[in-house]
Amino acid sequence: MKQSEKKSEIKARSKLPSGRHGLPRDVVVRSQRERMVEAMIRVVAEQGFAETTVADIISTAGVSRATFYEQFADKEDCFVAAYATVMDRMLAFVAEGFASDDSGDWIGRLRGGIRSLLRYLAQNPVAVRVGIVEGFGAGARARDRYQQAVSAFFPFLDAGRELIDNPERVPGEASRVIVGGISALIFNEASAGNSKLLPELLPEMIYLAVVPYMGHQTALEAMMATGVSE
């Protein structure tokens, strides 16, 4: 009952007028694709990827089965598109966070970026479920998309190399350990239903991100200087 209300609400909001509407074909196709992707995001957020069927997607999006298979090979194909949409929104938000501190201070920018990520996730349960919790188990292509999204963070971290002597001595995988560790902690907390508390983990994440480049003392000071709220 509740879910069907939600579905018709999505339909009512985004469906084009049916019948002859004189809209160009590419506009119709794009609108259908967007509706199916949004439907996938909603349905997976609600019931998980494993339980989601193509029938759920087409009824939520208000398109025919034939239309679905014109644009997607299968359920996973549509999920990858949905996943990419969620990750792009999240990354755009985080990139703004990294840019928000214009003092030129590397630690300040890291703080801004990771804080934006944690706040975004705390406020967007749909992004948490689709992008973090479900993304891991949904197959190789979603995983590749995840790797790609995660790599977007490496340059922000490796900017720390420019501030130290002998940057080449910092092992190449150091940034992957940081990003992987932060995302694993987010995954653990989100899976346990604690995504609202994610912003409280910021100080520890700052320590983890700073320590390979600057060492324990600087990382500890950066952690202590990191406020959770503001």
Next chain:
Amino acid sequence: MSDGVTTADQAGTTDVSGVPLPSGRHNLPREFVVTSQRDRLLDAMAQSCAEKRYADVSVADIVAQARVSRSTFYEIFPDKEACFLAAYDAILGRFVTEVIKACSDPALTWPEQIELGIEAALDFLAAEPAFARMCIVDMFSAGPSALERYLSAVRLIANFVDGGRTRMPDREEVPRSIATMSVSGAAVVIRAEIVGERTLHLPEVGPDILFSLLVPYMDREEALGRSERYAERRALRSGQ
């Protein structure tokens, strides 16, 4: 041939159909047969996961690979997931034993234990590529029980790494979650190598992982030096 003999033969054939045990009356205790069938099923599960992703592996694939009948499979395991979990537990047990054996000598310092533990772990995974894939890649799509096993293995290793807070001087202020994050991050590095089909080269990322695990608990220069010496030691070993 009487009907009675035919029935007994058929029953025997069904039990061990196509397995490399002598067919017919072989006087092996049934428990032994089941154990070896079970081991073959566990091995077949791991092999199948190495060839395709867990979601696409069917009971039919497993029984074909193990050369065991479908009914035998269901006598031993209720479903595919139970077989996966049993295989996971079997290999994780061996993995943990190997790693502990390599690093638990009380004469070693904490950083030495971490280094030898990493080396043993990576050598093990490189030698068992099918299991490596199953334990570090496939468990994300094999249901909550598999994921829980993976996470408890991470917790076990993280607890050991967190020992750096007390075993190294002046590091009580390092948060406990640092070890959880750096061990999980090391697993992400390992996963990327496996997915990129570089499982055999896993030991090469050892020095990088060592640095990341040590650096919160000791002077940064010293952590860099240990990582570099580990890389030199490896290069010498593989050069010979």
